[in-house]
Amino acid sequence: PLRRAFRVILPAAAPTIMTGMRISIGIAWLVIVAAEMLVGGTGIGYFVWNEWNNLSLSNIICGILAIGLVGMALDRSLERLTRLVTFPE
Structure with missing residues (x-):
């Protein structure tokens, strides 16, 4: 069960998790x-x-x-991280 969670479920959920983090970091900065x-x-x-x-x-x-530059840098860094965890279709 733990192996399946880390090999199947977490990679499948990673893009959604990263999108939530990206939205949250913008609100947190504000x-x-x-x-x-x-x-x-x-x-x-x-x-x-x-x-x-x-x-x-x-x-x-x-x-x-x-303020805008820091916000943009935070967003870009999470965007790049999202690309790393997202698998191509």
């Missing part, structure tokens, strides 16, 4: 940045909020671009 804006004294979310209060538009744009 929540982390939002929590930093509200509560944190450090982090990129706090930086953007602080610069918003200082009316520093160029720093706000740089912070937002950094």
Whole structure:
């Protein structure tokens, strides 16, 4: 039973598991940045909020671009990992 789980069931479920992880990491990144804006004294979310209060538009744009680049890097890395665990049809 354990061998079948690791040789048949897990490889068959891997693409769906990876898709769920990919969606979850995007939501988690959004929540982390939002929590930093509200509560944190450090982090990129706090930086953007602080610069918003200082009316520093160029720093706000740089912070937002950094948030987007990190989110995109997380998504791309999970996309590549998904390709490794997905078998061709």
